[in-house]
Amino acid sequence: MKIRKNDTVIVIAGNDKGRTGKVLKVFPKTSRIIIEGINLRKRHTKPNTKNPQGGILEKEAPINSSNVMILDPKSNKPTRIGAKIILDEKTGKKKIARVSKTSGEMIS
Numbered sequence: 001m002k003i004r005k006n007d008t009v010i011v012i013a014g015n016d017k018g019r020t021g022k023v024l025k026v027f028p029k030t031s032r033i034i035i036e037g038i039n040l041r042k043r044h045t046k047p048n049t050k051n052p053q054g055g056i057l058e059k060e061a062p063i064n065s066s067n068v069m070i071l072d073p074k075s076n077k078p079t080r081i082g083a084k085i086i087l088d089e090k091t092g093k094k095k096i097a098r099v100s101k102t103s104g105e106m107i108s
Contacts, residue, residue, distance in 0.1 A: 001028045001031060002070075002098065003023060003026060003065055003068065003070060004026060005024070005025065005026055006023060007022070007023045007070055007107070008020060008021070008070070008071045009021065009033075009068040009069060009071065010071055010078050011035070011038060011067060011068055012067060012068060012069050012078065013066075013067040014039075014063065014067050016038045016063075019038055020071065021035040021037050021038045022035065022036045024036050027062060030062075031064060032062035032063065032065060033063060033065050033068065034061070034063070035060065036060065038060060039060060039062070040058045040059065041058070041059055042056050042058055043056070043058075044056055045057055070100075072105065073100065073103075073105050073107060074103040074105045075103060077102070079100045079103070080100075080101040080102075081101065081107065082100075082101050083097070083098060083099065084097050084098075084099045085097075
């Protein structure tokens with residue numbers, strides 16, 4: 001899976017199409033991700049020690065990773081991701097870096 005935690009993504013399919021957010025959690029086995037403020041679900045809760053008032057809580061639900069694309073850091077538009085092997089100067093070891101396909105900019 002090419003999407004990681006703290007990536008900024010845009011939703012390309014579903015009810016939240018066109019909205020952007022930061023990835024909070026990634027589930028690689030099921031290919032799903034949780035995005036901040038996207039795919040909100042309401043949960044009715046009874047009063048308890050953690051929430052003495054109770055009521056309706058809104059929580060982000062997982063969304064399939066195929067329904068999102070990473071935003072290009074340069075142009076702020078959706079882009080595909082590629083991998084590039086880079087030689088680290090300090091250690092001399094090879095590293096794999098994620099690279100935007102449209103601009104060639106490295107994605108952290």
